[in-house]
Structure formats: C-alpha cells, structure tokens
Amino acid sequence: QSALTQPASVSGSPGQSITxxxxxxSSDVGSYDLVSWYQQHPGKAPKLMIYEGSKRPSGVSxxxxxxxxGYTTSLTISGLQAEDEADYYCSxxxxxxxxxxxxxxxxxxxx
Amino acid sequence: QVQxxxxxxxxxxxxxxxxxxxxVSGGSISSSNWWSWVRQPPGKGLEWIGxxxxxxxxxxxxxxxxxxxxxxxxxxxxxxxxLSSVTAADTAVYYCARDTTGIDPWGQGTLVTVSS
Numbered sequence: 001q002s003a004l005t006q007p008a009s010v011s012g013s014p015g016q017s018i019t020x021x022x023x024x025x026s027s028d029v030g031s032y033d034l035v036s037w038y039q040q041h042p043g044k045a046p047k048l049m050i051y052e053g054s055k056r057p058s059g060v061s062x063x064x065x066x067x068x069x070g071y072t073t074s075l076t077i078s079g080l081q082a083e084d085e086a087d088y089y090c091s092x093x094x095x096x097x098x099x100x101x102x103x104x105x106x107x108x109x110x111x
Numbered sequence: 112q113v114q115x116x117x118x119x120x121x122x123x124x125x126x127x128x129x130x131x132x133x134x135v136s137g138g139s140i141s142s143s144n145w146w147s148w149v150r151q152p153p154g155k156g157l158e159w160i161g162x163x164x165x166x167x168x169x170x171x172x173x174x175x176x177x178x179x180x181x182x183x184x185x186x187x188x189x190x191x192x193x194l195s196s197v198t199a200a201d202t203a204v205y206y207c208a209r210d211t212t213g214i215d216p217w218g219q220g221t222l223v224t225v226s227s
Contacts (some may be wrong), residue, residue: 003156035214036214043218045218046149046214051215052212052213057215066124089156091157091159096170097170097173098172099170099172102158103156105157
C-alpha cells in the first residue's frame with residue numbers, strides 16, 4: 001500500500017487558479033470514487049474539502065473543485081487567496097483489506 | 112454537530128503499548144458511520160491507521176495490522192486505539208475522526224512521543 005503521489009509544492013499569485021494532482025493505481029484511485037481532499041494549516045487538524053471526487057461539504061468555498069480521470073484525481077483552487085496557503089492531502093479508498101491511503105502532501109504557497 | 116476529543120498518555124516507552132481514547136459528543140457512535148484513527152509524524156504526511164464500526168467490525172492498515180487493536184465502547188460513546196511494540200517511528204500526532212464518505216470531522220489531535 002504505497003502513498004498516492006502529489007507534487008511537493010505548488011504556488012500561485014492571489015486571484016490565480018492552481019491545480020494539485022494526485023496519482024494512484026488501479027487498486028485505489030482507479031477502482032473507487034471515494035477520493036477526498038484535505039486542507040491542513042500548521043498545527044491544526046486536517047479539514048475535509050472535497051469528497052467522492054468532486055463534492056463539497058457544506059461550508060466549503062466553491063473556489064475549491066475536484067475531478068478524477070483514470071488513476072489521477074485533481075484539486076483546483078480558483079481565485080487563490082492568502083488563507084488558502086496550507087498543506088493539501090488527497091486520499092483514496094483502497095478496498096476493505098487495505099482501507100484508505102493518503103497522498104504525499106502538497107504545500108500551497110500564495111506568492 | 113459531532114465533535115471528537117482524543118485522550119491518553121503523551122509519552123510511551125519503547126516496546127510498550129500506546130493507548131488512546133476518542134470521546135464522541137454531539138452524536139451517537141452507533142450511527143451509520145465508521146470511526147477512524149489517523150496519525151502524522153512530526154513534519155511528515157498523514158497515515159491511516161484503521162477504523163471501527165459500532166458493531167465491532169474493524170479495518171486496519173496492512174502495514175500496522177499486527178500491532179493495532181481498535182475497540183468501541185457504546186455505553187461511553189467512545190472508541191479506542193492500542194498500538195503495541197512501539198518504537199520511535201511511532202512518534203506522531205494521533206487523530207481520531209468520523210468516516211462518512213470522507214473523513215470528517217477530526218479531533219484536534221494528540222502528540223504521542225515514544226522515548227525512554
């Protein structure tokens with residue numbers, strides 16, 4: 001059970017859009033629609049931003065959107081704001097015997 | 112609104128057993144959800160440990176399965192984690208959380224250090 005692959009860092013200027021990729025395998029992202037994205041600010045617990053690939057929980061800004069194609073899922077943040085600076089993790093279900101696998105994490109920097 | 116709170120020793124000796132409890136408030140642990148444990152070593156990424164349903168059914172990370180025990184106490188509306196034979200590599204912030212179709216909400220996390 002290997003971690004999903006994310007870029008270590010992504011940056012953008014305020015108002016721009018950025019996309020974070022998350023690549024898995026046929027055993028996780030490729031087989032299940034149970035892909036989630038989490039935002040984590042320093043010293044804080046992660047916060048669910050996207051679930052089931054593209055759904056937003058109540059209270060999450062519509063500037064955050066998710067998509068999936070094959071073994072890769074992506075998180076797009078549009079209209080980048082200073083408060084979006086944080087670490088982002090993807091996660092996928094990988095079956096009852098493996099449970100969940102998280103991505104390696106991406107640090108988003110707002111320039 | 113469901114809230115979760117981890118509790119337990121912050122320091123565990125090598126080869127000992129790490130024991131944590133997660134108290135659930137604002138909702139019933141017998142609802143149709145799984146209840147999860149996730150950990151994060153200092154400066155590193157998230158690792159899913161395992162989860163339990165109120166019936167007692169469990170799922171665990173294959174890499175930790177032999178050392179992990181997760182249990183539920185419905186009378187106290189809480190669930191627990193035991194991790195045996197710990198080493199310094201098990202030093203991490205441990206989070207408990209609810210698993211619906213995404214892991215949410217999360218507890219604030221508790222740092223457990225493995226050291227003599």
